[in-house]
Amino acid sequence: MRNARNEGSEVWPRMTRRAALLGTAQLGLMGVLGWRMKQLQVDQADEFALLAEENRVNMRLIPPGRGLIFDRNGVALATNEPVYRIVIVREAAGEPREALARLAAVMPLDAGTIEATLAEMERVASFVPVTVRDRVSWDDVARVTANAPALPGVTAEVGLSRSYPRGPDTAHVVGYVGPVSDYDLGLMEDPDPLFQIPKFQFGKTGVEAKLEDLLRGKAGTQRIEVNSVGRVMRELSRDEGTPGADVQLSLDAELQSYVEARLAGESAACVVMDCESGDLLAVGNAPTFDPNLFVRGISVPDWTALNENIYRPLAAKAVQGAYPPGSTFKIVTALAALEAGVISPEDTVWCGGYTEVSGIRFHCWKRGGHGNVDFNDSLKYSCDCYYYEVGQRVGIEAIAAMARRMGVGVRPDVPMSAVAEGIAPDADWKRAHHDEAWRVGDTVNASIGQGYVLATPLQLAVMTARVATGREVAPRLVRAIDGVEQPSGAGGPLGLNENLLRRVRASMFDVVNHARGTAHKARIAAAGFEMAGKTGTSQVRRITAEERARGVTSNADLPWNRRDHALWVDFAPYDNPRFAVSVVVEHGSGGSTTAAPIGRDVTLQALYGGFPPLDAYPSDKREEAGQMQARVRALLQGRPAPTLGRA
């Protein structure tokens, strides 16, 4: 065995050499390792640090609370209420179809919902929650929560959604919000990042849309640390953002609801304005709709029903509807003529039932004529011939200028959708829009608020308030934003001769309170609350000779959509004007018979701050008024949605 050892020592040098070679190879490889460490940890450290940060930090937008909308007394008109939705997370739920089947055993899920959810789950990462059903009932939430152990990956989440406690009553003014769509995003120049949040609600119409930027607030951000599967580990920082501004409207919710109920059954609009501040106390539109339907996403049948309804419930007629103002426009014509001095209040004009201009006969509404009428008579009896005459004398330019001064033909600055400008036509306007020269006949038509003249109910209310105060009252819908009072609409003096204005007011007083005034039946009997007003009946279409031959002489014989519009404007109390009211009843036939009683009831409601005592009505109207009050009370209690009773 000594041999073995000797032989062993023989190989020693070679072994050392080979071990050294091996050691060198090892050293080389360790060099590679060290170089790689330096490369990754020193040279590319910043890059990897960024990647690690991107891995772990997610930014989330925190939707700010949308600003609330109140009425002038603090009654909520638009609020945010919690809504519950059921969400499912694929990675936690296991096989999606089975998970949804388990869920369907607990709460109702139709096949379409299941398919849509499956498609969505397929599309997003496995840890992203997918909404199965939105706006589930509290019962469903309770059932899902109670069965949580059997429903892995399924949870109930709470969110905020817009709600309109007054529902249809404020639908046109407040408007509604809806989920932002790709189409909406396409229209925006620089969309707020908040709109990236699926189904983020933003204002679609009304104040909600016009004050969207104020109401929305500023998005907050949340930096959260997530683990490899996207689960939130902790919050790194949080910036709550700024909630939207609370908006106080000038509306009086009680009066608004009353107006809506009073208008129920008509296709009508009514504006109540504070004469002093210009505050819009009520902007009624009938028929109306439930804005809450739109927040939830309106169903196709509901949408079709609203959209195809001939009474156009979606239209805010008070600001969007431009109607021929009819005789209510005589206030403007009179002011223009008196102001220009082409006639004095005492001058009379002969009314023989018609006036012939350029060979065309323009009839007065009273076939037999009014005889000699002075200014007071002309307004009191609403004599057309008087205005045919003074209109021609003063000319269209002065009438149009006066109309604009009184707010007709000027777009009112109120934050509602599609606010109409109306038309105060003059020669330039006709040339621009009809490419025709102005004719005398046009002036004749315009002088009684027919022809090209168009005004919205809001403009008529503004006109009335201006007559009542002599000031340039402007409508104000937003009273305060986040508690900051907005400028009042009181405005400066109109610059009209106060004596003339007094004559106009006195004539409007006679319209209601003179025994032969056109609106005598709609007078207020309560002392100190007497109102002054003006009726209007504007033709939508002439009764043709052929129809006349068939015996059609009154509106009642015509189809609804060809009957005359009924208009009414008033202010009250006469000696200390507080409220200006305008009423338009579409195809309501006669201003004095249809619109004036509504105007009176609304005016009384505003004056008394609630239902007036029946002795505020003339004795012969009390029974009727009592019935109307009972009807309105029933409607107010049995909300929602008053139905149209009249065809």
Next chain:
Amino acid sequence: MSYLEYQVKFVPSGLKKLLYLNWPLVLLVTAVSCMGFVMLASISGGRMDLWAGPQIERFGLGFVLMIAVAVTPIWFWRSSAAVAYLVSIGLLVLVEVMGTVGMGAQRWIDIGPLRLQPSEVAKVTLVMALAAYYDWLPARRVSNPIWLAPPLLLIVAPVVLVLAQPNLGTAVLILGTGGAVMWCAGVHWAYFAAVFGSIGGAVFAVFESRGTPWQLLHDYQYRRIDTFLDPSQDPLGAGYNITQAKIALGSGGWTGKGFMQGTQSRLNFLPEKHTDFIFNTLAEEFGFLGSITLLALYGLILLFLFTAAMQCRDRFSSLLVTGIGVSFFLLFAVNMLMVMGLAPVVGVPLPLVSYGGSQLLVLLIAFGLVQSAHVHRPR
């Protein structure tokens, strides 16, 4: 063989042997293990009971075993080499028959509380067997083709059994270790050239066989190779692990994110963070300084192993220490190459640091063998 045949001038006896241990090596091994404890505590969020505690317990047991092996005369170990080898082959067969299936492969046997991985044991016993064989074989026959057959068989048996598990990483390590021992024993370089040539051919064959009925590797092994070759190919699938591992490593920078502050590991972006990818956690939390320190410690261990090997006067000790050194080197080198994106992910743990009982015990026993050779070397 008897004690006298070693012609020792002086061999310590009794407790004196402890004084003659290669203490720097002991300290280095302990230091690296301690880094492992720290990392395991960090990964479990400061909890000791999850990984760090059991690991420390096993280290204690392993340390005692290491000392016990160290004080046992080296010639005893030489004599037992054949038996140890046969036992480990037997265990490999056993694990194939009745082992526990984990990660799609049969790898371990549960023996009471201990989870034994025979493949780890086989690495050491193979080195022992080869060292003993070449100690016995006269030097002039080393390159004789006939005398080349036994060591090749010794190597091929465990490699085939481990491949069957299937555990490609360990099989490669065993092959490399065995080859290194043969290289140091003085086998003619032409054989090695031939082997490397055929490996090249085999790699070609492996890739060519893909998708055919006779494909040589499992699908998951092919995918690992694909992932290695191009991790960005499938960043959320198979390439995810290696991408996240590199992010963890790189984001550590110079000094790291601090103890328990590694976001990649704490937030589970890092896979297998307490075993195969523990190095990335270390690099993330202690930065380049931490990772280069670990590499330096490994380097020092290799240096001391090399010196120890050179100091040994008999072929068995010398080859044994060299073989164990190569085996140790291959372990950490392959692991680091893998977690730094330079080698396919083959499932090799980081020696002394990764959580895992049998590997730690086997490594400490192997270091015990080194110490035994060191203590009982002729002086």
